[in-house]
Amino acid sequence: MSKDEFYKIMQEVHAAYGEKKFPLSKETLDVWFKYLGKCNFRDLAEALERYIKEEAFPPTISSILGLYREIRWDRSRSVLEIYREIINLYPTGYDCQRTREAFNALISKGNPLETARKALNGVKELVEEWENSGRDEKDIPVLNEVLEEMEL
Numbered sequence: 001m002s003k004d005e006f007y008k009i010m011q012e013v014h015a016a017y018g019e020k021k022f023p024l025s026k027e028t029l030d031v032w033f034k035y036l037g038k039c040n041f042r043d044l045a046e047a048l049e050r051y052i053k054e055e056a057f058p059p060t061i062s063s064i065l066g067l068y069r070e071i072r073w074d075r076s077r078s079v080l081e082i083y084r085e086i087i088n089l090y091p092t093g094y095d096c097q098r099t100r101e102a103f104n105a106l107i108s109k110g111n112p113l114e115t116a117r118k119a120l121n122g123v124k125e126l127v128e129e130w131e132n133s134g135r136d137e138k139d140i141p142v143l144n145e146v147l148e149e150m151e152l
Contacts, residue, residue, distance in 0.1 A: 001041040006033055009045055013052070013059065022058040035061045036068075042111070043071045075113050082116040086123050086143070091130070093143045102147035109152070118152040 010032065014024045036044060047067035051059050083103055087093040107115045123146065130140060 001037060001039060001044065003033070003037075005041040006037060009041075009048055013048060016052045017058040032061060036064065039068055040072070043075070044068055046071055079107060079112050079116045082113075082120050086120055089120075089123055089127060090143045090146075091127065091137050091140055096144075098144040099142075099147065102144040106147050106150055106152070115152055119147065119150060122150055122152065 007029070010024060010029060014022050016022075044064070047064050047070075048059070050067055050071075051064060055063075083100075084095075086103070087095050087099070093099070103116075103119070106119055109115060126146065
């Protein structure tokens with residue numbers, strides 16, 4: 001995350017809790033950036049939003065990291081579940097290195113969970129189209145090629 005993104009988040013926390021409860025000194029910003037600077041901006045912003053909505057007292061670094069990890073875990077678990085659903089849905093789908101690499105390359109182009117959902121919908125449409133056309137399974141391309149060619 002960039003320092004500008006980080007400062008934006010910290011200003012929001014400051015605005016939510018006020019100068020007395022959460023002052024923004026250079027020292028505070030440096031320490032918080034040391035521990036949170038490598039976090040994904042979107043997920044960190046979500047963690048802080050959850051915290052601000054639920055807690056009357058200012059956050060600690062560890063409380064924010066705890067929420068951040070929960071958010072990251074939920075997203076990665078959901079993405080994995082979608083990947084498994086795609087494998088199970090695709091007529092000749094199976095889990096292999098090339099398929100995982102194609103899927104990971106696809107979801108790295110944007111919001112992983114949102115992109116995974118779009119990929120699942122795309123695969124559903126393809127499979128439905130093939131079923132309606134009576135296409136023979138042997139004429140269906142391998143899953144990794146379909147994922148590599150997807151434009152979402």
